[in-house]
Amino acid sequence: MSEPLFSKKNLKLLSDPLNDSNPITVQVLGICSALAVTAQLKPSIVMALSVAAVLAFSNVIISLLRNTIPNRIRIIVQLVVIAALVILVDQVLKAYVYDVSKQLSVFVGLIITNCIIMGRLEAFALGNRPWQSFLDGIGNAAGYGVILIVVGFFRELLGSGSLLGFKIIPDSWYIANGGFYENNGLMVLSPMALIVVGIIIWVQRSRNSKLIEN
Amino acid sequence: MKFIKNFFERTEPLVQKGAKYSWLGSVHEGFFTFLFVSKDTSKSGTHIHDFIDLKRTMSIVVLALVPALLFGMYNVGFQHYKAIGELASTGFFGIFLYGLLKVIPVIAVSYIVGLGIEFVFAQLRGHGIHEGFLVSGILIPMIMPIETPLWMVALATAFAVILGKEVFGGTGMNIWNPALVARAFLFFAYPAQMSGESVWVALSSTDKVIDGFSGATPMANAAAGHLNYSVADAFFGFIPGSIGETSAFAILIGALILIVTGIGSWKIMVSTLAGGAVMGLILNAASGSEALSAANQVYFSMPFWHHLILGGFMFGAIFMATDPVSASQTEKGKYIYGFLIGILAILIRVINPAFPEGMMLAILLMNTFAPLIDHYVVAGNIKKRMKRAKISA
Numbered sequence: 227m228s229e230p231l232f233s234k235k236n237l238k239l240l241s242d243p244l245n246d247s248n249p250i251t252v253q254v255l256g257i258c259s260a261l262a263v264t265a266q267l268k269p270s271i272v273m274a275l276s277v278a279a280v281l282a283f284s285n286v287i288i289s290l291l292r293n294t295i296p297n298r299i300r301i302i303v304q305l306v307v308i309a310a311l312v313i314l315v316d317q318v319l320k321a322y323v324y325d326v327s328k329q330l331s332v333f334v335g336l337i338i339t340n341c342i343i344m345g346r347l348e349a350f351a352l353g354n355r356p357w358q359s360f361l362d363g364i365g366n367a368a369g370y371g372v373i374l375i376v377v378g379f380f381r382e383l384l385g386s387g388s389l390l391g392f393k394i395i396p397d398s399w400y401i402a403n404g405g406f407y408e409n410n411g412l413m414v415l416s417p418m419a420l421i422v423v424g425i426i427i428w429v430q431r432s433r434n435s436k437l438i439e440n
Numbered sequence: 441m442k443f444i445k446n447f448f449e450r451t452e453p454l455v456q457k458g459a460k461y462s463w464l465g466s467v468h469e470g471f472f473t474f475l476f477v478s479k480d481t482s483k484s485g486t487h488i489h490d491f492i493d494l495k496r497t498m499s500i501v502v503l504a505l506v507p508a509l510l511f512g513m514y515n516v517g518f519q520h521y522k523a524i525g526e527l528a529s530t531g532f533f534g535i536f537l538y539g540l541l542k543v544i545p546v547i548a549v550s551y552i553v554g555l556g557i558e559f560v561f562a563q564l565r566g567h568g569i570h571e572g573f574l575v576s577g578i579l580i581p582m583i584m585p586i587e588t589p590l591w592m593v594a595l596a597t598a599f600a601v602i603l604g605k606e607v608f609g610g611t612g613m614n615i616w617n618p619a620l621v622a623r624a625f626l627f628f629a630y631p632a633q634m635s636g637e638s639v640w641v642a643l644s645s646t647d648k649v650i651d652g653f654s655g656a657t658p659m660a661n662a663a664a665g666h667l668n669y670s671v672a673d674a675f676f677g678f679i680p681g682s683i684g685e686t687s688a689f690a691i692l693i694g695a696l697i698l699i700v701t702g703i704g705s706w707k708i709m710v711s712t713l714a715g716g717a718v719m720g721l722i723l724n725a726a727s728g729s730e731a732l733s734a735a736n737q738v739y740f741s742m743p744f745w746h747h748l749i750l751g752g753f754m755f756g757a758i759f760m761a762t763d764p765v766s767a768s769q770t771e772k773g774k775y776i777y778g779f780l781i782g783i784l785a786i787l788i789r790v791i792n793p794a795f796p797e798g799m800m801l802a803i804l805l806m807n808t809f810a811p812l813i814d815h816y817v818v819a820g821n822i823k824k825r826m827k828r829a830k831i832s833a
Contacts, residue, residue, distance in 0.1 A: 401632075406589060412629035420604060428607070 229355065239361040243369035246436055250373040251427045255341040260374055261419040263333050267390050270378030272326045274371030276319065276334060280311045280365065285363035288351040295352075304347045305338070312337045342370055344405050377422050385413030448472045458831040469569070475791035480710045494611075498574040500703050504694035505578055505759065511690040512683040513539035517585050519641045519680050542642050543683055549590050554580070561606050570619070572611030572765070573601065579619035581758065582684025583752065583800075584626070585639035592630055596622040616807045617763045620800050627800065635660075637794065640680035657681050659751045659796045660787065665735030667742055675747045685755040688748070695758045704762040707771065708778040712757035715749055715782020720744025723790055724832040739790055747786050756785065756799035766807040777813055781806045 229236075249255045250374045263273045284307050290293075295303050318328040327334065327358075337343070346366055351359040382388060387395035387409050399407035412418045430438045448468070501543055507613045516539035521527045527535075555571045562569045603612040604621035627634045637655040654661075657670040657680050673679055677687025685691075700706030720742075725731075727740035748754060761767060761781050768777035781802045787796025795801060 401589075406591065408589075408630050408633065410594075410629045411631060412625065415628065424607075425603075 232284055239358060240365040240368070241366040243362075244372065245369075245430070245434060248369040248373065248430070249342045249345075249366050250370055250423065251430050252337040252386060253342075253345070255345055256370055257423070258338065259333055259340060259421075260274060260335050260370075260377060260423060261416045264374055264378040264381055264383045264419050265385065265416075266329075267375070269326055269329050270374045270433050271321060271371075272319065273330060274335065274367070274374045276315045277340060277342070277370055278367030279315055279339055280308060281367045282360055282363035284308050284311050284343060285351040285359040286345055286356045289354060289359035292352050300352070302346075308338050308343055308347075321440055335413060342366060354396055368380065373423065373426060376426060377419055380422055381413045382398065384410045386419075400433040460698055467522045467655040481752075495571045495574070498702050500697065501575045501759070502578055504697040504704070505575075505582065506686070507690040507693040508687060509543075509578065509582060510756070511677055511687045512582060512685075513543045515539065515677055515686055516542050516642055516683060518678060520647075521654050522641065522819055523641050523643060523649050523655070524647050525706070538642075543580050543581065545590060546584060546586075546588070546593055547578065549593045551577040552578045552596050553594045554601050557598060557601045557606070561610065565610075567610070570611030572605070572614075576600070576618045576622075580622050583619060583623050583682045585634060585756070586642045586683055587639040588626065589632055592626055592633060596626045596629075599625045603645055603706045603783060605684070611722055616804050617760055617766045620760060620804055620807075622801055641680075652655055655680055657751070657796070662739050662742060662750070663735070663790075663793060665738040665793055665797050667738060671746070671749070673742075674746070679750075682752060682755075685752040688754040691754045691758050696761070698758065705756065705764075705767070709757055711775045711778030712761050712782045712785075715779040715784075715788050716748050716753055716757070717744055717782070718779075719786035720747045723786070736790075747789075751789065751797045752799040752807045753785055756803055757782070760803050761806075766810060768810045768813050768817075770814045773810070773813040777806055777810055780809075785816040 243249060247253060250257065250260055252274070259273060259277075263269045277359070284304070287307050288304060290305070312335065314318060319334060319353070346362060350362045354362070379389070381391075389391060395407060395409075397403055399405040401408050448471075451468065514536050517535035517537070518539075520538055521535055523529045532551070554577045558569055558573050574785045577597075580593065580600070584593060591652060600622035604616055604618045605611065608614050633639060637660070639655070640657055641655040643649065658674060661668055669679055674688070676689050679686050695704065695709060699706045721744045723740045724744050727737055747766070757778075761778060768774045784802035784805060785799045788795050788801055792798070
């Protein structure tokens with residue numbers, strides 16, 4: 227009980243999912259949303275934050291309830307908790323960033339089905355105390371969010387020539403205006419998101435000696 | 441010749457492992473075996489082999505591509521001078537020279553980028569240079585529209601070599617034909633530069649085109665319901681199109697070289713053409729249907745064998761579908777593989793208005809399914825033999 231709040235073990239809960247056990251690139255969870263919402267940077271960021279909120283708080287709630295949930299109905303209980311939190315997030319998004327909420331459309335609702343969340347509840351929150359569960363939730367959401375933001379960055383920059391809606395590539399570069407440049411239409415399509423995620427996995431695996439398989 | 445060989449022998453110790461220029465090792469070996477027969481003999485297992493190694497195989501494919509390439513160069517000039525109305529006043533060599541100067545940069549970009557990446561990967565992974573890019577490097581320019589910006593060619597080549605080939609482990613491991621991966625990349629990434637009316641004929645902004653000029657390919661016209669080409673032009677290749685694909689005649693010369701030397705599979709070529717013809721006949725039979733639009737009725741009723749000489753069908757059937765790495769490996773599988781390419785290519789090109797040319801997608805799709813076809817051909821053979829074994833027992 228006397229363990230400090232940010233002991234080495236607890237910090238590892240935060241840092242591990244960023245690299246060694248990243249939910250997207252190592253565990254390959256939550257891929258669908260990584261493909262669907264990353265055509266632009268802004269929705270990627272909003273999605274990352276929404277998942278962070280849902281994941282952290284559902285982890286805490288399930289961790290608090292963990293000794294009272296009957297084992298046979300635990301999945302249903304988890305779903306109720308996640309669904310309630312997702313509805314809250316959805317309402318907040320609608321109230322404060324309506325345009326992004328419209329862009330994300332059904333994918334906010336689909337956070338319920340994000341495998342990362344159920345996975346962390348099952349694998350971690352059911353067996354650990356609330357503070358650790360909270361850190362684990364934040365850590366995993368950050369690992370997920372980092373990938374989302376990196377993918378969103380490249381897809382918006384190369385696919386639309388802008389970042390967060392601001393034009394980065396000067397207009398005079400485009401072929402239509404007598405220049406030489408053209409946006410890469412493939413970047414906007416979701417197959418390219420898969421390829422970008424694949425390249426990230428490739429780079430990560432070649433740099434991280436723990437992940438190199440024989 | 442002697443002094444080149446001497447040069448390689450003298451420099452060899454310098455590029456050994458641990459020596460000063462060891463990072464040039466795979467480049468050294470690559471150029472040496474390109475120019476001379478490899479000195480290495482096998483150290484175990486089979487000791488008999490001929491000198492037809494991968495490099496020599498690839499060289500013959502390049503040789504087979506030369507007629508189509510030379511004609512492609514001529515046709516680039518031909519289409520240019522036809523568009524500006526100076527065809528009669530320009531001599532044969534003027535026309536050819538114009539095309540040559542237009543095509544050479546595309547080839548140079550493709551080879552420099554592709555081989556550069558191959559060299560880097562060969563050195564990083566410590567293996568010799570694989571010569572698969574010898575063919576891909578010439579195929580890529582030949583399936584591009586002449587007005588494709590060079591940086592796009594470079595980008596597509598890099599994409600194809602890295603993500604179409606090296607990711608899977610290099611030459612011989614790729615799932616898809618790398619040249620078609622490059623084209624598919626451009627087709628979906630920069631559709632405005634890969635289709636439409638303004639990309640097939642080389643024109644600078646100062647050129648004045650003649651009245652009534654349209655840069656559309658016969659395929660695009662046919663999709664719109666206008667069949668305005670002559671069969672002779674389409675067969676010999678005096679029509680707008682990608683650089684190397686227009687002349688069925690020049691491609692068939694290449695096919696002859698491939699078949700005589702035994703390097704290209706005639707089974708794939710024949711079955712692809714048969715598949716295309718069968719699909720053409722099916723469309724002919726359906727052409728009277730009331731449900732079709734007027735333009736589609738015209739397109740459907742186009743004589744079935746015209747499909748084989750228009751667009752990239754012939755080029756794909758001879759040079760792309762027969763790629764030994766990505767095609768079916770089993771003999772029976774080759775018939776199925778080729779036939780389905782033919783069927784799908786014509787189906788996509790006629791039925792789907794978004795894709796005026798379906799050959800690229802058909803081949804890529806069947807590349808994906810080639811291992812599956814092989815699997816069932818082998819399984820079927822095993823089953824047949826098992827049955828026979830039981831009866832005689």
